[in-house]
Amino acid sequence: MLEVEGVCAGYGRAQVLFDVSVRAESGAVTCVMGRNGVGKTTLLNTVAGLLPATAGRVVLDGTDITRARPHRRVRDGIGYAPQGHGTFAPMTVAENISVAREAAGRAGPEAVEEALELFPRLRPLLDRRAGFLSGGQAQQLAIARALVTAPKLLVLDEPTEGIQPSIVAEIEEVIRTVAERGVAVLLVEQYMDVALRLADEVAVIDAGRVVHSGPRTSLEDGEAQKLIAI
Amino acid sequence: MDALLTQVPIAAAVGAVLLLAALGLNFTFGQMGVINMAHGEFLMVGAYTAFALQAWAGLGGAAVLVALPVAFAVTALMGLALERGLIRHFYGRPLDTLLLTFGVSLLLQQLARDVFGAPNVDVAAPSWLAGGTSVLGVWLHHSRLFIILLAAVAVAAIALSIARSRSGRYMRAVLHDRDLAAVSGIPVGRVDAATFAVGSGLAGVAGVALALIGPIGPSIGSSYIVDAFLVVVVGGLGQLRGAVIAAFALGALNAYSELWTGASLAKVVVFAVIIAFLQARPQGLFSVKTRALA
Numbered sequence: 001m002l003e004v005e006g007v008c009a010g011y012g013r014a015q016v017l018f019d020v021s022v023r024a025e026s027g028a029v030t031c032v033m034g035r036n037g038v039g040k041t042t043l044l045n046t047v048a049g050l051l052p053a054t055a056g057r058v059v060l061d062g063t064d065i066t067r068a069r070p071h072r073r074v075r076d077g078i079g080y081a082p083q084g085h086g087t088f089a090p091m092t093v094a095e096n097i098s099v100a101r102e103a104a105g106r107a108g109p110e111a112v113e114e115a116l117e118l119f120p121r122l123r124p125l126l127d128r129r130a131g132f133l134s135g136g137q138a139q140q141l142a143i144a145r146a147l148v149t150a151p152k153l154l155v156l157d158e159p160t161e162g163i164q165p166s167i168v169a170e171i172e173e174v175i176r177t178v179a180e181r182g183v184a185v186l187l188v189e190q191y192m193d194v195a196l197r198l199a200d201e202v203a204v205i206d207a208g209r210v211v212h213s214g215p216r217t218s219l220e221d222g223e224a225q226k227l228i229a230i
Numbered sequence: 231m232d233a234l235l236t237q238v239p240i241a242a243a244v245g246a247v248l249l250l251a252a253l254g255l256n257f258t259f260g261q262m263g264v265i266n267m268a269h270g271e272f273l274m275v276g277a278y279t280a281f282a283l284q285a286w287a288g289l290g291g292a293a294v295l296v297a298l299p300v301a302f303a304v305t306a307l308m309g310l311a312l313e314r315g316l317i318r319h320f321y322g323r324p325l326d327t328l329l330l331t332f333g334v335s336l337l338l339q340q341l342a343r344d345v346f347g348a349p350n351v352d353v354a355a356p357s358w359l360a361g362g363t364s365v366l367g368v369w370l371h372h373s374r375l376f377i378i379l380l381a382a383v384a385v386a387a388i389a390l391s392i393a394r395s396r397s398g399r400y401m402r403a404v405l406h407d408r409d410l411a412a413v414s415g416i417p418v419g420r421v422d423a424a425t426f427a428v429g430s431g432l433a434g435v436a437g438v439a440l441a442l443i444g445p446i447g448p449s450i451g452s453s454y455i456v457d458a459f460l461v462v463v464v465g466g467l468g469q470l471r472g473a474v475i476a477a478f479a480l481g482a483l484n485a486y487s488e489l490w491t492g493a494s495l496a497k498v499v500v501f502a503v504i505i506a507f508l509q510a511r512p513q514g515l516f517s518v519k520t521r522a523l524a
Contacts, residue, residue, distance in 0.1 A: 048413050074415030086410045088403050099399045103415035149415055 001026045001184035002047065002153050007056035009046045016042040018208045019056070023201075024153060024186040029179050031199035031216075032188045033228050039208040040188040041083055044157050047186065048080040049073045061152060074104045079151030083158050083188075085139035089131030093122055096130050096141055097148050104149035115144040118174045121167075136167035143174065153184045160194055172198055192228060195219070204228060235368045237485045243374035243443060245481025246381035249474060250436030251454050252461035253388060254309075254429030256473050259462055262405065262422065264317055265324055267331040269458065270451025271338040272308065272430045276301035276437020277446040278346055280353045291356025294438060298380075301434035309430020313423050335451070342448035350445035359442070377439045384432060389470055401425055405468060457484070460504055466514030475515055 002024040010016040016039045024030040032040050045051040047058060049070035058066045065073055074080075088096050097112055116123050119140045125133065130141060139159055146154060156175070160168040175198055179185050189195045195202065195216075202219055204212035204227050211227055212218070219225065251273055258264045279301040284293035312334060320327045359373045392398040403411040404421045412418050440446060440454070461480055465472030483503060487496035508514075 050409050050413065069419075070409075070412035071415050071417045074413060080413040082410065082413065086407060088406045088410065090406055091399070091402055095399055095402075099396075099403050099416070100414040102396055103400065103411075103417075105415070145414060 001061060002186060003057075003059040004043070004047060005057045005059065007043070007046055007053045007058065009042055009051050009053050011051075015054075016208050017046065020205070020208070020210055021056075022186075022203045022210065022213070024184040025201070026152070026184045027179055027182045028200040029175060029185040029187055029198050030201045030203065031195045032186065032203050032205060033190065033192075033195055034205035035228065036190075038205045040205055041157055042208075043205065044080070044082075044155050044186070044188060047155055048078060048082075071103065074100075074149050074151075075106065077106065077150075077152035078155060079104075079146035079149045079153070080155040081139075081142040081146040081157065081159065083161070085135060085142045085159075087130035087133070087138050087141050087145070090129060092127055092129055093133070093141055094126040096145055097122075100145045101148040107148060107150035111148045111150055115147045118147065118177065119144050119170075121170075136163045139163055139171065140167070143171065147178065151183060153186060154178055155186045157188045158190060159187070160189070160191065168194070190228075192219070192225070232367065233489060234486075235366070237482075237489055238368060239370050239374050241482040241485035242478065243371075243377050243481075244484055245478035246378045247436055247439050247443070248454070248457055248461050248481055249381045249477035250384055250439060251433055251458040252465070252473050252477055253384060253470075254432040254436075255458050255462045256465070256468060256470065257401075257405075257425050257429040259459065259467075262321075262425065263324060264321075264426075265328045265331065266312075266317070267328060267455065268312065268335040268338060269331075269430070269433055270453075270455030271335045271342075272305040272433035272451070273437040273440060273454055274342060274446070274448065274451035275305050275308065275338070276434035277353070277441040277450060278342060278437075279304055279434065280438045280441040281346070281351055281446065284353055285351075291354065291358075294353065294356055294359070294442060297438045297441075298435055301438050302431040303434075305434030305437070306427040306431030309433075310423055310427040312430070313426035317426070318419070318422070339448045339451075346448065348448065350447040352445050353441035355442055373442045377442060380435070380439055384435060385470070385474060388428075388432075392470070397421075397424065460500075464504060464507060464514055466516035469514065469516040472514055472516040 004020060004022045007020045008015060008017055020043060032043060034040050042051060046053050049068055053066055057064055060076055060078065065076060097115060101107055101111055121137060122140055122144060125137060130138060133141060143159060159171050175185055199216045202216055203210050206227050255269055258266050280294055280297035283289045283297050289296055316330055317327055320330060355373045359376055362369050362371045392402065400416050400421050403416055404418050408418050440450060457480060461473055461476045465476035483500050484496060487499040491499060
């Protein structure tokens with residue numbers, strides 16, 4: 001579904017990613033791991049189009065989208081929930097969801113109902129402004145907003161960061177369900193236990209380079225674990 | 231006491247023009263962070279549109295009504311051209327944008343001098359706006375009532391479309407978080423351009439209103455632009471209800487301090503009050519509330 005091939009990217013003269021290649025297949029969860037500051041978020045921003053790749057290619061479903069602008073990529077099927085459970089704070093939960101569905105133009109109104117079935121906690125909060133949600137609620141809203149664009153590829157940046165364990169479990173359940181429905185999930189996750197529960201494939205990044213990739217079981221190797229240890 | 235009451239409609243009319251001028255700035259400055267010094271010249275263009283329709287197209291009194299949509303269209307197109315042609319390339323560089331648009335403002339003023347001449351000109355109000363009505367001993371010019379009504383309609387239309395329409399939701403999303411909007415599928419570039427066009431168009435409408443209250447000249451925009459920026463800052467960046475309150479408060483402050491002190495000292499009073507206010511409430515009357523501490 002998604003092929004990142006030899007991508008280089010950075011901010012100004014500071015190069016962050018060096019020749020990074022990652023794949024995410026439909027129906028599978030691909031987990032990008034690594035310590036703080038190794039370039040995980042930069043990689044996701046390059047996939048979503050917020051940051052241009054200075055070299056290499058990003059291919060979605062056989063189409064080269066390396067130069068496509070972010071909103072085009074959403075319309076092509078990339079749903080992205082950036083780090084820090086970002087929401088449109090002044091807008092209500094219902095507006096946060098509907099604005100993304102309308103803008104992506106990939107799913108009808110029924111997508112909103114489907115998203116609410118996955119996140120029932122949001123249902124009683126529909127009229128509340130997103131700025132007044134708790135961290136866990138905001139994260140659920142952020143993922144719901146990505147899901148109503150009916151993505152082929154769901155990109156999540158540390159969806160469990162700073163969130164209470166009961167809600168982490170719910171979010172994990174949603175990620176599993178979405179993958180089972182055939183969506184490719186590209187997930188940045190720092191915590192080994194979450195990754196071990198969710199991932200089908202893993203890619204470990206260190207200092208802007210992919211230093212390990214393979215099926216989840218390959219994480220049991222002590223060398224790979226050392227690269228992730230915080 | 232009479233003198234106090236007489237100032238009420240004057241204050242309200244000045245407030246209404248300020249509000250119309252500030253509505254556009256509310257989007258472009260308050261939310262997009264672009265300091266568009268040429269915004270005042272869009273007022274001037276709107277005012278001269280009314281003049282041109284009256285003096286050149288021979289529309290007479292109806293010119294003012296026809297000018298409302300025409301001025302909106304003309305200044306919206308100018309705003310669009312300015313955003314697409316220049317400002318777009320300078321997002322995130324406020325100082326450069328300020329200089330750039332200041333240059334555009336000077337160009338437009340000179341253009342107006344070349345086309346319409348340097349002396350002020352008058353736009354005659356249509357006959358049905360010429361008179362007035364006496365209420366409680368206060369003379370209400372119909373033209374002033376018309377301006378207040380115009381501002382009310384504009385505010386209502388803007389508030390409604392921001393709250394209810396799809397483009398309103400897109401606009402709020404982009405203004406809150408550009409990157410998040412982009413990765414939600416919203417074409418941020420197009421939303422920027424449309425926001426800028428509507429904001430400029432409203433300045434054009436404000437210009438037509440200005441033509442109703444007094445003579446117009448090539449530099450009329452610069453006398454209103456500072457006050458319009460003050461409305462946005464005092465009202466709270468990007469806050470519609472703040473802008474409404476601030477515009478009328480500023481209108482009243484202007485009208486009454488002029489009554490007691492004279493025109494130039496009045497400005498001093500207004501600035502002193504605003505500086506004191508911003509010391510106490512730097513975020514303005516209203517600001518976006520969230521659970522975040524910052």
